[in-house]
Every structure is written in C-alpha cells, then in structure tokens.
Amino acid sequence: METNQPVMPAPASGGNERIMAIASLVLGVINLCAWFFPICGIPLALVGIVLGFLGMKDQSQKTLAIIGLALCAFTLLLGCGNAAYGVYLGYTGQIPQFQFAP
Numbered sequence: 001m002e003t004n005q006p007v008m009p010a011p012a013s014g015g016n017e018r019i020m021a022i023a024s025l026v027l028g029v030i031n032l033c034a035w036f037f038p039i040c041g042i043p044l045a046l047v048g049i050v051l052g053f054l055g056m057k058d059q060s061q062k063t064l065a066i067i068g069l070a071l072c073a074f075t076l077l078l079g080c081g082n083a084a085y086g087v088y089l090g091y092t093g094q095i096p097q098f099q100f101a102p
Helices: 016-034 038-055 061-089
Strands: none
Touching: 016 038, 016 061, 038 061
16 A cells, blocks of 8 residues: 655754864863863763764764864873873872872
C-alpha cells in the first residue's frame, strides 16, 4: 500500500555548531594557563574536546573546531601529566604537606 504523503525536509541547522567551534577554541586558549591547576584544567579540556568534536559538523567553522580540539587535547595531556607529577611528589615525600603516613 503506497501513501502519497509529502516528504518533510530535514530541519535547518540553528548555528549551534558555529558556537560550539568558537567555544572549543576559547576553552583551548584558556586551558593554556589552566592546565597548571588540574582541578579546573582537566574538566575544561574535556568540555572543549566535546565541543570541538560537535563543532566540526559546520564546514565553515571546521578549522576553528580542529584548532580548539587540538589545543584542548594538548592541554588535557599537560594537565594529566601535572596531576600525575603532583601525586608522585606527594607519594615520595618531596612535598611535606602531602606526605602519606607510614
């Protein structure tokens, strides 16, 4: 049985991908300083990576999204390395405030 219903076109993009790409780039630039503090740098980097991935859907803003994604991924690695180094320093007793009890 065939119906003659018109095919509805896909809804037009609301421009959110453009905003996501720009937000990813902004978060990447902010993370260039925030990775020193892993408590705020790591979550910001994760949000920037997600926004950069979602922002790549807009072809006109793809370059900004890729740059933001790369900056956020780089600062995520730096933040995780900084956190691991801080744990190492605390565990080995090189930071007296964070020594573990024997």
